[in-house]
Amino acid sequence: MLSLLTYAKTYKKELILGPFFKLLEAILELLLPLYMAKLIDEGIKSGDTQQTIKMAMMMLFMSLIGLVCVIICQYYAARASQGFGTELRHHLMKKINALSHSELDAYGTSTLITRMTNDINQLQLALAMLIRLVIRAPFLSIGSIIMAFYIDTTMGIIFIITIPIFSLILWVIMKKTVPLFKRVQQKIDALNETLKETLQGVRVIRSFSKQPQSEKVFDTVSDDLATSYQNVSNLSALLSPITGLIMNGAIVFILSAGSFQVNTGHLSSGEVVALINYMTQMLLALIVVSNLVVIFTKAFASATRVEEMLETQPDIVTTEKEIDDSWENTPLVSFNNVSFQYPLSRGYALKQINFQLKKGETLGIIGPTGSGKTTIAELINRSYDISNGEMTLNGIASFNYPTGKLRQHLGIVPQKSTLFSGTIKSNLLMGNPDATEEMCYSALELAQCLEFVTALPEKLDAPVLANGNNFSGGQKQRLCLARAIIKSPDLLLLDDSLSALDYQTDWLIRKQLRSVLPDMTTIIISQRLSSIKQADHILVLDNGKQVGLGTHDELMKSSDIYQQIAAAQDEKEVH
Structure with missing residues (x-):
């Protein structure tokens, strides 16, 4: 988790001055009970009105100074935490954009959204609390013990005894809650995924009248998240009442022992009040510590998930080698026995694909659904890297082509x-x-x-x-x-991107592209024979295999699958 603090390095001033002003406020707060004791013993008890007013004014002045310190600290904490969150989101988004499609597929959209929003919000809150309370709460706890010993050694021992009891309870609850908070974040991922699927498929759900089933699935996931939250919240909620029970028991003991020492003259009434104030301060500080434990437990779980993303190394490694970026080489695109297997998939999506495409030529790709047409476009775009064989772009092996430079030459119109x-x-x-x-x-x-x-x-x-x-x-x-x-672009990839158009509009677009941009190389992926019939080359795929390559006339003689596609489509609509 500490490694993420490097993203707050531009806010060093806030990280230093914020805790410093909070420390000043804590020092002033520790001095107040001493002045209260003097007000009681030297002012009220002695009937000295002037001393009473003097001590009261001193306490008011210290409180105002403390208020100013708190406001400054709050400002620095807000500035640093929000800036840290902004910087972290920027780097996380940069990392997400650098990941290949295989990593994005493995993570899934829902968890990426959760890590970008909920997890970073938890880290922002943790940093704000780090600046505002991490120094103040322990300082008040330790300072209260020291001041108790300063007033009376016996009373100081009471303060010391309460610390290990509280620490043991704190450790037990932390051990139970950390795994539960990690599980809660996973449940949030599942809820986001269900919500995304429901919203994206709302038209399908309505068309099949499946609203009750969809609501039932969402309610199940939502209730599962609520149950996980309740389990971890029930454990975390034990901290405050247990802390209050321990500290209030100690206060009762101070009052009992203090009344005896007042009677014997070892303590004054003002000192007993001061001890109670110090015990209350330590009580409140320890309650803050217990709340901080909950916040930092959540932040620790979130930090693990964010660090996992930031440390993920992309499968596709880009280089910055000096290359011929003119896009004038021949062939412009070449597949030589290219095979490809999607991550976690058992079979090959493409097997032994071979073709060459020169500048200004048009390649049509056709085949049944699931035959690997879109996969070829993904490989050319380097969304994935090939598994076997050799693919060259502008005469350069795809592995050696920087993705940033490559995509400057591509124009892609995806299926969706x-x-x-x-x-x-x-x-x-x-x-x-x-x-x-x-x-x-x-x-x-x-x-x-x-x-x-x-x-x-x-x-x-x-x-x-x-x-x-x-x-x-x-x-x-x-x-x-x-x-x-x-x-x-030098290479235009149309991935079944004219399917929603009528045949006439489809034909007009292809005609315009040929006449206005004759030097542009084009790859048209389509289910329509009419869209690719005039292409210089037509690649026919079936179940990831290349079963035909040639012109329309050649394939009508040599490819059975191409002939079947042609027979299945209305020749009157083929231009």
């Missing part, structure tokens, strides 16, 4: 159309931040979405809801295509 909340223009600028309005309109025209965009009152500034939910499926696909085109 994803738009981000903002405007149409902000989504287009993700492809090219320097694009002008003229370039935006040109990309929209190529993607066949100029007509519906210009019909909107705000045009390029038209709002886009999260996931583009205010646009139809076809409109989202075309906007995603425009976002890729505006990048002017």
Whole structure:
């Protein structure tokens, strides 16, 4: 957990001055009972009004100084903890973006969200408490014991006896709660996963009238989390009442023994009051310590999960070697006996794939569902690295191509159309931040979405809801295509990204791309024969195996599967 404090190094001043001002406040608080004793013994008991007022004013002045110290400490604690959380989230997000798809698949979206939010919030709280209370609470506890010995040795022993009793109880509860808090975080992950699936599949759930079953599943997961919280909270809640019982028992003992010593003249009435105040201070400090234990126990569990993410080494290691980044080499893309197996999968998703693609050529990829078409796009994008064989991009082995440089040359339109909340223009600028309005309109025209965009009152500034939910499926696909085109990529990957379009629009887009961007290399993955029929090369896949490679006419003669696909589709719709 301490290793994460490196993310708070820019707040060294706050980490030092915050506890310092809290220490000053604790010192003043320890002195107050002595002045209270003087007020009682030298003022009220002696009938000296002037001394009473003097001590009261001194106590008021010390309290005001203590208040100022507390305010300064609270400010530094808030500044440091929030800054620490911001820095940690930044590095965690940077790490998540550096992970390959295999690591992201292994973790899952729900746990990444929980670690980014709930876990870091726990660490922020722990750092704030570290600055505000970690020095103050032990100092008040130890200081109260010292002041008790200063007043009377016998009474000081009572203070000493209570510490090991409290420490034993604290250790037992900590030992029980740490594993439970880790389990609670896992239950939060499960709740987030269930909630995500329910929200994403709400249309499917409603279409099958499965709302009661969905609610039942969610209630089960929610109740499971509630039960885990109750178990750990019941144990943690024991700290405060047990601490109060021990300390109040000690106060009763002080009053009993103190009354005898007052009668014998060994203690004054003011000193007994001071001892009770010191015992109360130690009581409150130990209760704070017990609460800190709960906070730091949660933080320890959260720190373990965050550190696990930060220490994860990506499967795909990028390099910064000097390479020929012109994208003029031939072949531009080459697969030589490439095979690939997904992590934790028993079988190969792709087996012995071979093809070459020159600059300006178009490759069509077709095959039954689950045949490995999208996997080829993932490999070219280096979302995963190949398992066997050799894949070169621009004549460079994929393992040696820096992912950042590689993706600058790629324009990808994935199967699932994803738009981000903002405007149409902000989504287009993700492809090219320097694009002008003229370039935006040109990309929209190529993607066949100029007509519906210009019909909107705000045009390029038209709002886009999260996931583009205010646009139809076809409109989202075309906007995603425009976002890729505006990048002017050397290689355009269309991963079944025209499936929501009618045949005419599909044909117009392909025609425009061929005429306006003839030098752009294109890979079209599609279930439609019409979308790939005019491609320079067509790769046919079946169950991860390459079962055909050639032009449309060649495959119609040599590939049984291609012939079956052609026969299954209406030739009248094939352009």
